Amino acid sequence: MQPLTVVGTISGTSADGIDLAVIDTDGIAVARQGPAMTVPYRAATRQAVLEAIAAGPSDRSRWDEIGRAVGDDHAEALGAFVAAHGLRPDLVVFHGQTVWHDPDGGETVQLGDPQHVADAIDLPVIGDLRKADMAAGGQGAPLVPVYHRALAAGLDAPLCFLNIGGVANLTYIDGDAILAFDVGPGNALLDDWIRRHGLDDCDRDGRWSAAGVAELAHVEIALTHPFFARPAPKSLDRNAFSLKLVDGMSPEDGAATLAALTAEAVARAVALLPADPLLWVVCGGGRRNPTVMRELSERLTGRVAPADDYDLDGDALEAQAMAFLGARFMAGLPTSYPQTTGAREPVIGGRLFRPSRR
Structure with a gap:
C-alpha cells in the first residue's frame, strides 16, 4: 500500500485539549512526521467532560449532549489544522473523548460521533477504535504499542x-517481542490535587511536588490495590484511584506523594517484563514534570529520557499513533494483539465513516 496522509486526533482524560498530528504512513513504517498542534476544548466542553469523567456511568444523562460538543470542537480544530498547514489528508482518525473505561465489564465509552465529524469536515473518518478489541476479549487499551514498535x-x-498521561502505560519492545499494559496512575491524580487547591490546572514544571516531601507509607498503601497484583496485559480506568490517599496533607506533600506513586508504580511493573529495559523513552505530559522524571530515574535501571531526546514529539506521539492505527486499518493490519491488550487474537480495530454527501 502506498503511504497515506493521515491526521490523527486524541484528547486524554485530563481533557486539556485536542491533540492533532499528521503522518505519512503505510501502517508499517512512517515515511514522514508532519506538523502537530494542540487546540484547547471550549471551556464549557472541558468542564462538561471533566464532570462526566468524575460521575462515571452513574450519570449517563448528558453523554449525548457532551458527545456533540466534543465532536463540534474536534471538527473545528481539524478545520483549523488542515487550513493552517495546507494539508490534503486521505483520512482522519477520531478517537473521541474517553469518559469511562471498564474492561472487566466489557465497556469503554468514547464520546463523540465519528459520522458527525466526517460530515462536518467532508473527509473520511475512522472511529470506534477500541470496540473490536473488547469484543475479542481484550482490554481495549493500550492501543499505541504498534506505533511504539514502528518507532523503536x-x-x-x-x-x-x-506514556504518562492521565494513566501511565508502557510498551516493552525487544526485537519482535512486544508487551504492553497500564502500570498505574499517571498525571490524573496529581492534576486533580492541584486543581482541588486552586493552584493551577496541573503541577506545572513540578513546582508543587518539588516543594513537598513524599509520604512513602501512603505510596505503599496505594500499591496494595488489586490492580498491581494482576498479570499483564491489563488496563485501568482514570478513576480507579482517589485522592483519599493524600487527604489531610499539605498541597506540596500531597503532590510529592502522588508523583512518587506514579514513579513507584512504574518501578514495580518491571517485575512483569521479560528483562530490565536499557532505555525508557518517556512520552506524554508527565515527561514535562521534573519531579516525576527524577523519581523515575532514581527507581529504574537503564536510561530515562524524554521522547524529544530521540527526535520524537512527546506531545504529538499519541495523536500520531491514532493516525498510524488508521493506516493499519485501511491496510487490513492488526492494531492490537494478545500481548498488548489480552485479546484472543490479533484485532483490526476501527470503523470507516464516509461523509454523507459523498
Missing part, C-alpha cells in the same frame, strides 16, 4: 516506551 528501530533494546 535503531534504539537500544530491550526498551520501554512509557
Whole structure:
C-alpha cells in the first residue's frame, strides 16, 4: 500500500485539549512526521467532560449532549489544522473523548460521533477504535504499542516506551517481542490535587511536588490495590484511584506523594517484563514534570529520557499513533494483539465513516 496522509486526533482524560498530528504512513513504517498542534476544548466542553469523567456511568444523562460538543470542537480544530498547514489528508482518525473505561465489564465509552465529524469536515473518518478489541476479549487499551514498535528501530533494546498521561502505560519492545499494559496512575491524580487547591490546572514544571516531601507509607498503601497484583496485559480506568490517599496533607506533600506513586508504580511493573529495559523513552505530559522524571530515574535501571531526546514529539506521539492505527486499518493490519491488550487474537480495530454527501 502506498503511504497515506493521515491526521490523527486524541484528547486524554485530563481533557486539556485536542491533540492533532499528521503522518505519512503505510501502517508499517512512517515515511514522514508532519506538523502537530494542540487546540484547547471550549471551556464549557472541558468542564462538561471533566464532570462526566468524575460521575462515571452513574450519570449517563448528558453523554449525548457532551458527545456533540466534543465532536463540534474536534471538527473545528481539524478545520483549523488542515487550513493552517495546507494539508490534503486521505483520512482522519477520531478517537473521541474517553469518559469511562471498564474492561472487566466489557465497556469503554468514547464520546463523540465519528459520522458527525466526517460530515462536518467532508473527509473520511475512522472511529470506534477500541470496540473490536473488547469484543475479542481484550482490554481495549493500550492501543499505541504498534506505533511504539514502528518507532523503536535503531534504539537500544530491550526498551520501554512509557506514556504518562492521565494513566501511565508502557510498551516493552525487544526485537519482535512486544508487551504492553497500564502500570498505574499517571498525571490524573496529581492534576486533580492541584486543581482541588486552586493552584493551577496541573503541577506545572513540578513546582508543587518539588516543594513537598513524599509520604512513602501512603505510596505503599496505594500499591496494595488489586490492580498491581494482576498479570499483564491489563488496563485501568482514570478513576480507579482517589485522592483519599493524600487527604489531610499539605498541597506540596500531597503532590510529592502522588508523583512518587506514579514513579513507584512504574518501578514495580518491571517485575512483569521479560528483562530490565536499557532505555525508557518517556512520552506524554508527565515527561514535562521534573519531579516525576527524577523519581523515575532514581527507581529504574537503564536510561530515562524524554521522547524529544530521540527526535520524537512527546506531545504529538499519541495523536500520531491514532493516525498510524488508521493506516493499519485501511491496510487490513492488526492494531492490537494478545500481548498488548489480552485479546484472543490479533484485532483490526476501527470503523470507516464516509461523509454523507459523498
